Amino acid sequence: MMSNHQNSFGARSTLQAGSRTYTYYALDMVAEAGLDIAHLPYSLKVMVENLLRHEDGVTVFREDVEEVCRSVNERSDKEIAFRPARVLMQDFTGVPAVVDLAAMRDSIRQLGGDPDRINPLQGVDLVIDHSVQVDEFGSSRALAANVEHEFERNQERYLFLKWGQQAFNNFRVVPPGTGIVHQVNLEYLANVVHTRTDDGVTVAYPDTLVGTDSHTTMINGIGVIGWGVGGIEAEAAMLGQPVSMLIxxxxxxxxxxxxxxxxxxxxxxxxxxxxxxxxxxxxxxxxxxxxxxxxxxxxxxxxxxxxxxxxxxxxxxxxxxxxxxxxxxxxxxxxxx
Structure with a gap:
């Protein structure tokens, strides 16, 4: 949770669920401020929560929340700063991003700094699927054989990714043979409600993401806001930069x-x-x-x-x-x- 959080709507609240206590940002506090939150589409309510949680007076302002609430009745050309909860990558775009992180660590080391401080600020899942080739088919051994060939062809890359998963925080690799990236996201990775613990406080908020596959939108089917972006945009989000977008x-x-x-x-x-x-x-x-x-x-x-x-x-x-x-x-x- 940001130390410079403004919380101008007083939306930060707590919820007891079983034995756990969660902090969350209550939309009804926006309504108490006289804004029409009730008639917003659910997708825009997710965007409002995102702004409430990141209101810092630098990239996100109270006026941004007000503008989103008014946008249903009055079209707005205002840009807002959206921060996804996580980043989803496939191998063609994800591997270069890990290379960039490794290069940044190397530069920090050369400058006498602590390279372990270089990590993704948002959770990153890298799913290996685009590079897998079909060498065998029509037999019970086909899946295992194709995965075996993939590891043989790209051994150096997988050794590098194994190092990356061990070296970086907030970074996971889904190995080849597991499935197509957006299907893996739907069946395994997405959690609808995301949680993050900072300084002993666990914050619960809607699961959102950007992904480097155009069909990342498949995840919208379970109520998770997410869409496809380019590799540079995904890498920026991975490093904590907001996605600038029109309401x-x-x-x-x-x-x-x-x-x-x-x-x-x-x-x-x-x-x-x-x-x-x-x-x-x-x-x-x-x-x-x-x-x-x-x-x-x-x-x-x-x-x-x-x-x-x-x-x-x-x-x-x-x-x-x-x-x-x-x-x-x-x-x-x-x-x-």
Whole structure:
């Protein structure tokens, strides 16, 4: 938690959950200040919480929160500083980022400083998937053989990444053969509610991220705000720099009824994509809502969110609900966290 945090809304609060005490930033304090938080889309509420938590009077100001709350009724061209909770990288962009960190450590050492002080400030997950080639297929041994060939081809790189995982804080590597980066993120890495402990205080806040894969948006299907960025932007976020962005315009997409028998998520997503392309959602947040959500599985939601780059949106967001919690339990997430 920042020592220069302004907390001008008095939003910092505590929550007791079981035997643990968490600090969080309460949005109802924004409402008490006379701002209309209740009618904000859920995706913008996540952005407001992010601003409240990072209000420092330097990069984030009280006026930023006020502007986001007004943006639903009055379009704004104001830029805000968004800080994702973590950074997701695939191997083609992630390995150069680790090389940069190693180079910075080497420079600090040459200048007589402590190289161990160079670490990612945000959590970083590097998933190895893009470089894996298919040498064998159609047999029970194919997966193991392809992973074995991958380690043989790129032994030097994996030795380097193993060193990096041991040397740097806030850095994890997911080995080849585990799955595609955005699928691994959905099934294992994302936690919906993120926690971080500084100076003995554990802060709970929405899980958010930027990733170096265009289909990072798949994670929007479980109520996590995230989108794809370039390698330089991801590396800047990894080092604690905020992502500068215009306050997003949110387009609501109401879902009613249920899919008729015989239709698939592919049929649905192609229809949704066609409708959103016709409407025009480039650079906007799309948020899905309505009674139809109750009949849409998490897999179907993730498929729709995964296609956000195809319909041009920054995110295709599904708010957290009972289906989200059921999926978290199904995939073995910790019940308390």
């Amino acid at each position: 997003p315009e949110v387009v609501g997409f109401k879902l009613t009824g249920r899919l008729p028998e015989g239709t698939t998520a592919t049929d649905l997503v192609l229809t949704v994509t066609q409708m959103l392309r016709t409407h025009g959602v480039v650079g906007k947040f799309v948020e899905f809502y309505g009674p139809g959500l109750a009949h849409l599985s998490l897999a179907d939601r993730a498929t729709i969110s995964n296609m956000a780059p195809e319909y041009g949106a920054t995110v295709g967001f599904f708010p957290v609900d009972d289906e989200t919690l059921s999926y978290m339990r199904l995939t073995g997430r910790d019940e308390e966290t």
